[in-house]
Amino acid sequence: MSKGATEKITISLDAMGGDNAPVNEVAGAIETVRSNDGINITLVGKAGIINEELKKFSYDSSRIKLHNAEDVITMDESPTEAIRKKPGSSLVSGLKLCKTGEADAFISAGNTGAVMAASLFTLGRIANVNRPTIGSRFPTERGITMVFDVGANVDCKPLNLLQFAVMGSVFANHIYGINNPKIGLLSVGEEKTKGDTVTVETYELLEKSGLNFIGNVEGRDIMKGTTDVIVCDGFTGNIVLKFAESVLSLLKTKFKDYADRGLVNKLKVGMAYGTLKDILKDFDYQEYGGVPLLGINGISIIGHGRSSPRAIMNMAVKAEQMARAGINDIIAEKIKDIKDYTAQSE
């Protein structure tokens, strides 16, 4: 299913997703085709307002197409209900273009739950994958670490976590170019007996999986950069991710409060702020290209609601990489290996 390096990859972009749609989406599409020869974009959404936005730019019209979709799924809508009630939405229509082969990958900065549900519903799962997973990148002391799952599955069984590890390993290997990625299992202590029941049972599976499993990692290890992929249930992963995202905003508030306490403080903060910003740019989740949904029979990347045009482009680039690597064929193969081994061990 992978395309040759010379063929263009077509990405359908949900132009109505995101808090600032379609402005950032259109600007992101323009930025993408200008900077990436290998990517064409199909903007999916309300043709009227998208065309208004497109008029602001000069671009190669053979590389940005428009696919009209009049319905919009908003950020607050209940995912399953929204998908059912709005089959003509930009989100569902964009995914259908992947189903029919008119696009190679789909990206959206819209309602996360709805993108997950619609991706699964429209594209289906890779054979033998029990549950698709979304992973997020965490900045670390050296490089980055991907955490799977960060919210697709709140209640997990050991087999689910094992499959997240397999998919995460393939992603880290083929998208980040990490050879034999180190896999950690998130828990409350290093010993294999530490953790809740599901985690302790998962340890046993990971030990025998043939993956480069380095054992349990704790909350304090996530940002140490000693692990390429960390596996956990989507309940824990989602809470840690959102906590991490809130650290920057807390720091900003603390800086502001400190500055408000007098002129000297204000001057100090003024001097410190630029430095801090430089240092913390790795933590700026808006800059990064969304989180991949792995395990579905297609490519779907979900961005932050506040994605900037640059973040949209980064999502498109990540989607192109996934398409060119034929990542789903590799996942299918590795998951099958695991299936054979878990069947044996039963």
Added chain:
Amino acid sequence: MSKGATEKITISLDAMGGDNAPVNEVAGAIETVRSNDGINITLVGKAGIINEELKKFSYDSSRIKLHNAEDVITMDESPTEAIRKKPGSSLVSGLKLCKTGEADAFISAGNTGAVMAASLFTLGRIANVNRPTIGSRFPTERGITMVFDVGANVDCKPLNLLQFAVMGSVFANHIYGINNPKIGLLSVGEEKTKGDTVTVETYELLEKSGLNFIGNVEGRDIMKGTTDVIVCDGFTGNIVLKFAESVLSLLKTKFKDYADRGLVNKLKVGMAYGTLKDILKDFDYQEYGGVPLLGINGISIIGHGRSSPRAIMNMAVKAEQMARAGINDIIAEKIKDIKDYTAQSE
């Protein structure tokens, strides 16, 4: 069981717990009695080396006693095994002083798991409490938030989480003086249907509990300060706590890396660092007085291994407050109310 304001509170202090024991423990005991008229300390541990440390200070010897205990439980030992094999350890001996009434409360900066296990084993549980819990404070945009549980219970049932909420509410009310504390349930979305199975079922219980339950809170809300007490299982709570603790050290590393990239950077960091330190002092977990173990039939506070003398004193002050408030009598009463209501709703 609460003592009058004029009576002294005696605290047994595990002088051998902590990474820098007994140096910080003895210095902490001295600082405590100097600054707190209402507290006497019994140092529990190896008399020889404790006396060597005590010699460095002048103090009122009627207020600091020594209780010899020759065994030491180290940080790495398996809790249950260590307690069984070392009944004469400073940790177990210190707790026994509470059991016999020779002390009103126990504090230790030693092996967290061992303190939890020995506290439960030696002092037992408050009537109707199914699982004791440890809570930790998180700094927020305004004031602090206590999170229960942060590691005592990795697998929890809804009734356990409900009881954590009751105990946390009593603690916030009687120790932090917060009237009708706001209780949040940690989850992955605001709606009552969001979360894993245990969380969704806990929501129902909390709604009917008579507590000031404000609903689900997400990872990003922990440090917003909108909630006084946040309830979660000890697996998630422990991971978030350790992640939070690691943020400071990551920031330090990032600052150092940045400074190493050239003289201008080095100067910038030099200017920014003092300001940052001022701003981040709320995040310095070593400064704070340990985490209370609630639900046991006595008072036990567990400190960070790296507790400074000041942190030791803060633990003693917190223990005094808990003893004077008669917090366990109040918990017993509130847990009984909950028991009656959950029995009815069954």
